[in-house]
Amino acid sequence: MEQFDIAIIGAGPGGYVSAIHAAKSGMKVALVERDKVGGACYNVGCIPSKILLEHSKLVQEIQRGNDWGIETPVVNVNFPRLMQRKNTIVQELLENIEQYIASNHITFYRGEASVAADLTVTVGQETFVAKDIILATGSKPFVPPFKGLENSSYYTTDTFFDMEELPQQLTIIGGGVIAVEMAFSLAPLGTKVTMLNHSEDILQTEEPDARPIIRKKMKNIGIELVTNFQFEQFNGNEIHTSKGIYTYENLLFATGRRPNTEIAQQLELDFDGRLIAVNKHYETSLPHIYAIGDLVGGYQLAHAASAEGIYVVDYILGAKRALVDQALIPRCVYTHPEIATFGLLEDQVHQAYTIKMPINTNPKALMEGNVEGFVKLVVTKEEGYILGACVVADGATEILNAILATKNASGTVNELANMIFPHPTVSEHIGDAAKAVFGKAIQQ
Structure with a gap:
């Protein structure tokens, strides 16, 4: 029976990244995947959705050009070609991952894994043993058990991109990040989008001040948003709610995801609700078996799972490194404008100072016509420690990194205030927001 230093079950962002990190650290690695490498992120999640969002963003740019005087009489959307482009990009990325796995001499098993408490792993007719095992099996779409839904046809994010x-x-x-991004991806292309979210507001895990901006933009691009109601039943292509009946031609459930815990249940691991219970090192209730990513809670984000997987490998190797800090994991919403956040929100902190600088005075934002948004910093009053930040702007998911890098380097708002940003850039608004903490902002 072949023996490995580590076996990783699941080749999504948590699994394949930790496998490569382990191999580069000198370990003999087995990686198992029952479907495609890349997991939900690359195949039915963040990558295909962001490609569609780029398409819709380009349509909006063309429309803006018309407003400025660069006139394009007709915009024709060839959707099959757009989807072909999506498929080509996804395939290239998957081939890259396969190449990374092969070039790092990782033994790759394709098929359903069965794991035993004695650390033996069986995939089809093959069985091997590992000193340590990481479970990185990801999640699947959750569809609420609404009355009558069994007689209705619908998409989930696992089928939508087909x-x-x-x-x-x-x-x-739905009204979370996935639902809102999907609405933004199709409405500018010409689809009439209706979003039904029974809660009082959308994006309730995100910065409250960002939500009105996104709601306004949704209205401007023709998305009908219905909130604060109760679902009653589904009847064919009718959705009965406390606010009335809504008919549909196509229906998408974007109501969250649930972890794939089949292996964990076979092993009789301890559970914390529907999640696998782990300690701060991601150790499960069985020795030498770890779990990461969507299996254990925290942020259901690809980069969070990757960071956790790398941490586990280093922990197994005895490396002394800091725990994965949830406050340092950036959270991104790829709407237009984008929302990018890390750390604590304003309403989660007491005895802190918050500064919010609208970007409508920023020269680069005005040039680009992207004046909806702000830079917000949450800092301690005395020391100027950065507790959290939020950028709402075109390209916010890139702009945020200047603040996050400062935070990771143990810098304070003082360093941000003294940093020389290039001009004109939207990111220079970060420096001005930091100066505003001391009452010295230029554009205020």
């Missing part, structure tokens, strides 16, 4: 024709109409159930 569409070949642009839908004329789409109703989205």
Whole structure:
């Protein structure tokens, strides 16, 4: 029976990244995947959705050009070609991952894994043993058990990206990040989008001050948003709610994800609710078996799972490194404008100072016509420690990194205030927001 230093079950961002890190650290590695490498992120999640968002963003740029005087009489959307481009990019990225796995001499098993408490792993007719095992099996879409839904047809994010024709109409159930991003990806292309979210507001895990900006933009691009109601039942293509009946041609459930815990249940691991219970080192209730990513809670983000996997490998090797700090994990919403956040939000902190600088005075933002948004810093009053930050702007997911890098380097708001940013850039608004903490902002 072949023996490995470590076996990783699941080749999504948590699994394949930790496998490569382990191999580069000198370990003999086995990696198992029952479907495609890349997991949900690359195949049915963040990568395909962001490609569609780039398409819709380009349509909006063309429309802005018309407003400025660069006139394009007709914009024709060839949706099959857009989806072909999506497929080509995804395939290239998957081939890259396969190459990384091969070039690092990782033994790759394709198939369903069965794991025993004695650390033996069986995949089809092959069995091997590992000194340590990381479970990185990801998650699947969750669809609430609504009355009558069994007689209705619908998409989940696992099936949505197989569409070949642009839908004329789409109703989205949900109001979180995935639901809002999907609405933004199709509405500018010409789809009539209705979003039904029973909660009082959208994006309730995100910065409250960002939500009105996104709601306004949703209205401007023709998305119908219905909130604060109760679902009653589904009847064919009718959705009965406490606010009335809504009909649909196409229906997408974007109502969150649930962890794939089949292996954990076979092993009879301890659970914390629906999640696998782990300690701060991601150790489960069985020795030498770890779990990361969507299996253990925290942020359901690819980069969070990757960071956790790398930490586990280093922990197994005896490296002394800091724990994965949830406050340092950036959270991104790829709407237009984007929302990028890390750390604590304003309403989560007491005895802190918050500065919010609208970007509508920023020269680069004015040049680009992207004046919706702000830079917000949450800092301690005395020392100027950065507790959290939020950027709402075009390109916010890139702009945030200047603040995050400062935080990671143990810098304070003083360093941000003294940093020389290039001009004109949207990111220079970070420096001005930091100066505002001391009452010395230029553009205020």
